[in-house]
Every structure is written in C-alpha cells, then in structure tokens.
Amino acid sequence: MLRLLIRFLGLLLLAGGFAALIVDGTRSLAGDGLHVTPLSEGAADLFPAQMKAFRIALEEKAPQIWASIVFALLLAPLSLTLTGLGGLLIALSRKRRRAIDYPLR
Template identity: 55%
Template sequence: MLRLLTRFIGLLLLAGGFIALIVDGTRSIAGGRLLVTTLNKGASEFFPALYQGLQNGVSEKSAFLWDPVFTTLLLLPISVAFGGLGALLIVLSHKQETTPRYWRR
C-alpha cells in the first residue's frame, strides 16, 4: 500500500514537473528569451504566508541554514525539482528482486 502511494505521489510530481516545463517553454517562446520559474519565485507567489513563515522559522533557528542551503535549493527550476523528486520516488517504489536473473549470475 505504501509503495502504491509513493509511486502515485511520484507520478503526480513528475507530471507537475512536465507541466512546469511546458509553461516555462511557452513563456520563453512568447518572451523571446529564456524564462524559468524557480522554486523561490513560485513559492513566494502562490503561498506567500507559508513561504514567509518558513523563511522566518528557519532563519530563527539557524541563519546559516537559510542563506546557503535553502537559497541555493530554491534557485532550482520548478520543472527540475518536481521532475527529479518524482523520478526518485518512482525509482524508490520499485520492488527489489529476491532471485537474480540468469544473466546476472
């Protein structure tokens, strides 16, 4: 059951990353230059109160943690972050083989 849920969430994230890639591509073609939506911009536009609360909470605990770690992670494009996390969840949800195949002996 947990494997099914993990795979479903991974598939949703992978689809969200693909949609974000299409949206960024469309905006880039219309604008005539490369336009990429980062996690920082997306989070601050769609969830401003949650983003501000996260920033204040993490900065309150450790200023070192927010500046280099979260700032560099939030510079990733949404398509790369969602697609990578979705692909990782799908790969981790696969069942391990108990018996080796004949070509792996």
C-alpha cells in the first residue's frame, strides 16, 4: 500500500514538473527570451506564509545555511526539481528483483 502511495506521489510530481516546463516554455515564447521559474518562486506562490516563516526561522538559527545551501537550492528550476523528485520516487517504489539461484555445475 505504501508503494502505491509513493508511486502516485511520484506521478503527481512528474505531472507538475511537466506542467511547469510547459508554462516556462509558453512564457519564453511570449517574452522572446528564456524564462525559467525558480523553485523559490513556485514555493512562494503555493505556500506564501510558510516560506516567509521558514526563511525567518532559518535566518535566525543558522544564517550561513540560508545564505549558501538553501538559497542555492531554491534557485534550481521548478520543472527540473519536480521531475527529478518524481522520477526518484517512482524508482524507489519499484519492486526489487529477486536473485536467481543457478545450480552449480
């Protein structure tokens, strides 16, 4: 049952990554230039209050982590991030192959 939920979440993330890619492509064609939506912009659109609270809490407790690691991760393209996470979840939800025991000759 857990494998089904993980695979479903992976498919949702893949669909979201594809939709973000379509939106970026449409904006790029309409604007006569490359437009890539960063993860921070997508997260701020979906969860504005939580992102602000997350940033404030992290800047208070560990400002060097916010300045280097988290800020760099939030600059990653939204479509690439969602597609990568979705693919990872789908790969993790696959059944493992059983080892085939060949008889010794």
